[in-house]
Amino acid sequence: MSTTYIFPQLSSLFVTSMSVISFTILAVYGFLELREKHLHYSKFWNSGSKTFAVKEIKLSSRTGMLITYTPAFLAAVASFVIYPQEDIRMLLLSSALTIHFLKRILEVLFVHKYSGGMILDSAVIISLSYGVCTASVTYAQSLTKGLPEPSIDLKYLGCLLFILGISGNFYHHCLLSRMRRLQGDKEYKIPKGGLFGIIICPHYLFEIIGFVGLALISQTLYGFSFTTGSALYLIARSYVTRRWYVSKFEDFPKNVKALIPYVL
Template sequence: MATLVNFLFPPPPSLYVWAMSVIGLVSLAFCGFSEIKGNHLQYSKFWNLNSQVSVDKQIKLSSKTGMLLLYTPAFLAGVASFWVFPHDSLRFQLVSFALILHFFKRNFEVLFVHKYSGNMILDSAITISLSYFVSTVTMIYAQHLTQGFPEPPIDLKYPGIVLFLIGISGNFYHHYLLSKLRGKGEKEYKIPKGGLFGLVICPHYLLEIIQFIGVSLVSQTLYAFSFTIGTIFYLTGRSIATKRWYLSKFEDFPKDVKTLIPFVF
């Protein structure tokens, strides 16, 4: 515990932030384990492989519209933070800007990079959008509550900026590579190639983890670290499910490609 004091701001006097730190970690970890078990979120390309739920009577959105619904409220929350808390610290501004850039990138990819082959259920889109919005607002609010607190003895915001930039740029690059797998009018899936895809099946998830580790180092709040740990659990589960899916779809899938961490896992 004494070691954590060197890296984190003192926990804020907020029952809400404490509760959300626990809820966020547990819910994301649960989603990760659910992915491993085959219970996929309903925007996944393979969620319906084992689903017994009929979606015929549910409202469907185009994938592009659904994805924009996922990310836009959280993006707007980040933008609004500069208006709601205009005089907060440089660290606060860096955290808010990182979240804005994260969701701006996602919307940019939705509009100009990703290619789609299905639909999204409206109920699922609203639920996921709300979770992104709440987690973004909570991270910003938790950072605001550190105003006036003594800085952690070890300042990690500059290494955090470096990791964030590596993660977000690498994640974008690998999303671009995935988009180039399909030609115009093609909808079938192919084995990803290029970049780090020769080492791991989900380098975009690995780099998103690095990105959020960067955000938590910039923030140095309990909530940011708990959210990042939950994200690691979730994206690890997604990676395991994704590799299992590729192995089931392609007999020639290279067996030496790792799941998430090159040469290790």
């Protein structure tokens, strides 16, 4: 039944192992978010944690985020050279990954306004995660060459979801940025506009939609494993974000959910 939606199980120990490892790591980080053991960036900088050790190196948020996204972007670009692009699915996947991380880098440089910093350790951890996952998903895709296609072709639906996800994510990132007219403005406010009136993390919702699009373009076990793990992490992150806003703002609207309108 699985071959209806995904390529036949690959005989690669590396891909199978990475599918399990990627899902597990992302799910664990989601669980740690719920336990208030956060990666140190954004509004959760130093939240719920004790004083940092002197040896930890603090970066500006912009520098930390560039470290986070640049290796994955380079891995996505490299996939055009490393793997033959005769296969349309591989071309679409490499293109989507490149666009995804290029968008993130451009947002870091020209859209986001920052209020805190980022610990070097957190930047390296996230950077390795994105870089390894990007390299793994393209490698897994390259191994499907010559295998029977899934019975139901989802790659074009995946493209539509990817475009919807990346567009909605960008739009809500712009709304967040406009809340801070000046680069030095460090005051947090309750976001407004777009879907912020019904959920506090629409940018995470659209990010999940974009990841689902990538999984449907790929239609490999690794693609679905990474997407599921990422969704679990972002669900936890959105829940903790809502909890943070409720604790900081007495007038936070009770009807505004974390991630899924009217539900969660």
